Amino acid sequence: MSKILDNSYYDLMISTALAPTYDTGDNITYLNRQNSLLHIPAGSGDPCDLGKHSYSSFPTLYNLASxxxxxxxxxxxxxxxxxxxxxxxxxxxxxxxxxxxxxxxxxxxxxxxxxxxxxxxxxxxxxxxxxxxxxxxxxxxxxxxxxxxxxxxxxxxxxxxxxxxxxxxxxxxxxxxxxxxxxxxxxxxxxxxxxxxxxxxxxxxxxxxxxxxxxxxxxxxxxxxxxxxxxxxxxxxxxxxxxxxxxxxxxxxxxxxxxxxxxxxxxxxxxxxxxxxxxxxxNSQRHYYNSTLAAPYYNDIELRVGSSDTLFAMEIWTYAPARLSIDISSPNRESTQPVYPGLNQCRKFSFIFNKTTIYVNNIIFEEETGEQVILLRFSNPLPGIWYLRAQSPENEAFSFHSWLPAGSLLSNDTFFLNSSPDTTITxxxxxxxxxxxxxxxxxxxxxxxxxxxxxxxxxxxxxxxxxxxxxxxxxxxxxxxxxxxxxxxxxxxxxxxxxxxxxxxxxxxxxxxxxxxxxxxLMISGAVRNPANTYPNNIWGYGQVDINRLFERFTSN
CATH class of the missing domain: 3.40.50.200 (Peptidase S8/S53 domain)
Structure with a gap:
């Protein structure tokens, strides 16, 4: 079986420029001039394989948008x-x-x-x-x-x-x-x-x-x-x-x-x-944003977890030069203690008083963007309100975004209590x-x-x-x-x-x-814009598409 079809292999994204250095004959699939796939044995699929290999090397997962x-x-x-x-x-x-x-x-x-x-x-x-x-x-x-x-x-x-x-x-x-x-x-x-x-x-x-x-x-x-x-x-x-x-x-x-x-x-x-x-x-309540500009330099995220969501991940993306630690507390107040940013780390936390397991990758340098990302993966989380404390170890101002999975990968019972509808384009x-x-x-x-x-x-x-x-x-x-x-x-x-x-x-x-x-x-120039709104804006962009106005621009004097 081709390795791209074989579930015993990971498909890791690598730079096409680097592909020849990995090529052993059948372990590279060319994607395009920027990226190729490196097929490597997956073993049992240990969650901390994401840690041994970079976050950005694992392909993103997509679902349906209608x-x-x-x-x-x-x-x-x-x-x-x-x-x-x-x-x-x-x-x-x-x-x-x-x-x-x-x-x-x-x-x-x-x-x-x-x-x-x-x-x-x-x-x-x-x-x-x-x-x-x-x-x-x-x-x-x-x-x-x-x-x-x-x-x-x-x-x-x-x-x-x-x-x-x-x-x-x-x-x-x-x-x-x-x-x-x-x-x-x-x-x-x-x-x-x-x-x-x-x-x-x-x-x-x-x-x-x-x-x-x-x-x-x-x-x-x-x-x-x-x-x-x-x-x-x-x-x-x-x-x-x-x-x-x-x-x-x-x-x-x-x-x-x-x-x-x-x-x-x-x-x-x-x-x-x-x-x-x-x-x-x-309107899914799966995005959270915070900007902490004054002491104390921490922010508490409140995440409600529904009983049907037994397996999911969330991501926290900071802005340079901020560096954040993360501390996660369950509804019954068991805590992971702070996890500080590092390289190639994957921390596993098994909670004592409930069946929750959490994997934390606090990645100081995400290869695709060069920015810090904190990946949290929850297995059998206790339903209820979880508290996640993001904190600056250097006591500096910081801001960050966090996202939960899109679409059908999560039920509507899991969401941020203080969510933001902005920055939700997938x-x-x-x-x-x-x-x-x-x-x-x-x-x-x-x-x-x-x-x-x-x-x-x-x-x-x-x-x-x-x-x-x-x-x-x-x-x-x-x-x-x-x-x-x-x-x-x-x-x-x-x-x-x-x-x-x-x-x-x-x-x-x-x-x-x-x-x-x-x-x-051309479509933007011909779009219909409501006089009551300012354009561009983060909801409508430059307005409503209008094919007739678009072609009128070509044909009018």
Whole structure:
């Protein structure tokens, strides 16, 4: 078995420049020009392997950024926009997600053939591996059409989408019209590139303290999916818009993670559009911020832990030059005593009067950012209010952010008592040059309460724009239609508008050198701004996306 598929190996992120020094023939997987994977034996998956190996070498875990409902809302669709007759013709749109129901009418031409140009199923090892990759199965349009003609298409191509998220996102972006359902994707004449992500390795979930049954995906597989989309676009010499409707609360929320950095780089190249969900953590109470400017130089974080959350992690990120110790007290006042920052340390605390075990990594120098991060991993924590004291050993002023896991990785019963809704944009939404999309309710022009808020931890303006994200009509596996709500749905809507601009600029020859970042700036200049608000702001970014105003800027004198 390939080591990238073998759960007895960790996939550690390393610099591609260093890869040759580790290469023994089959233990390196190339991701992109910045990063590669080093596959090393995982043994039993000891939590303190994160300590022997750096925090940033373990891939971030992502989950889904929209909720799908089978209930047909009856809401008049907001997707259709015939302005300038731009339907995405000649543009590829790529969805890297949970797969797709390729048999759904939303992804077929009128003659019943597929609008999907190519699919890479990372979970299927039975067919032809894509060129330049090392696992999974690639399916061409010809193969998909052959499957569609078969009495049992799934016996020919077994691609399914059990969760329905990828199907919904792809349909909002590019679904074929269905008048009966009042439905159309934004660019129903674009060609689709689909990547079905494989589930994260159990051994990575184990070391990250993520429940074994949680649906989540590895950053390294996402990077490979992005590279696949770019490779396909290069092969057929067409512009591509990549939609990322996934979210993670891991990392420094500063755009410096591996996936964020890759998307940031691609958005500056001609013909690469990037639309990323801002995440749905705005009202989840999973972010805490403190600034302590005067003595005594400590701060007490109050964390309520619910009874169903028996395994989770949280992170504390400081600002240089501050250095913090951490002391953790349980609801019955057992304490770890202060843990001071150091290198390569992993401290295990087993509480005497309850079954709680806590692993503490107080990392003085996180390799990706150069900043201190404190990683706390809880196993069987006693339900109730926990107290975490962050303190400056030097008695200096300090400030820090803390985040709990995003989405379904945690129940709503675990949260910070004094939480902040700001700085809640998830990764990879914090990078600079991609389009990061918040979600609003298009029926009453109000932001969705869950929509992630900016700015980034380092003060970068994010989100960029808000797009419709409330009960958007979407395809649901099984030939059905339902609705999707959240910033993933909004990112899909915005991705369709990027594709329209690419069709106008690149395919029609009006501006062949357009980059994704160029399109973002055009969309920002054409956004609708409420006179009651100041822009940019950390909720709406630069306003509500408006395709008509965008093109009016091109055509007005």
């Amino acid at each position: 909720t799908i409902s089978l209930e047909k809302s009856g809401v008049t669709t907001v997707q259709t926009n015939p302005y300038l007759a731009l339907y995405g013709q000649g543009v590829l749109v790529a969805v890297i997600d949970t797969g797709i129901d390729y048999r759904h009418p939303a992804f077929l031409f009128n003659d019943g053939t597929s609008r999907i140009l190519t699919m890479w199923d990372q979970t299927d090892q039975s067919g032809t591996i894509p060129n330049e990759f090392t696992f999974g199965t690639e399916y061409s349009r010809e193969q998909i059409n052959a499957a569609l003609k078969s009495p049992d298409p799934l016996s020919v191509i077994p691609m399914t989408d059990v969760l329905g998220h990828g199907t919904a996102i792809a349909s909002i972006l590019a679904g074929s019209p269905n008048e009966q359902q009042g439905f159309s994707g934004v660019v129903p004449q674009s060609d689709l590139v689909i990547v079905k992500l494989k589930e994260a390795k159990p051994v990575l979930k184990k070391v990250s303290f993520v429940p074994e049954n949680a649906n989540c995906y590895q950053e390294s597989d996402l990077i490979l999916g992005i590279r696949y989309a770019v490779t396909v676009a290069s092969r057929v010499n067409r512009p591509v818009v990549i939609c990322i409707a996934l979210a993670s609360n891991q990392g420094g929320h500063d755009g410096r993670g591996a996936a964020s950095a890759y998307l940031d780089h691609l958005a500056l190249l001609p013909g690469n559009g990037i639309s990323v969900a801002a995440g749905n953590e705005g 990764s990879p939404g914090n990078a600079r040059h991609q389009l990061t999309v918040a979600a609003y309710n298009q029926l009453n022009d109000s932001i969705l309460p869950e929509s992630g808020r900016g700015y980034t931890r380092t003060g970068q303006v994010k989100p960029d724009l808000a797009a419709p994200g409330f009960e958007l009509t979407c395809a649901v596996p099984g030939g059905l239609y339902g609705t999707a709500t959240g910033t993933g749905a909004a990112a899909a809507h915005a991705a369709g508008i990027i594709a329209m601009v690419f069709e106008w600029g690149i395919v029609k020859g009006n501006y062949p050198r357009l980059t994704g970042n160029d399109v973002n700036r």
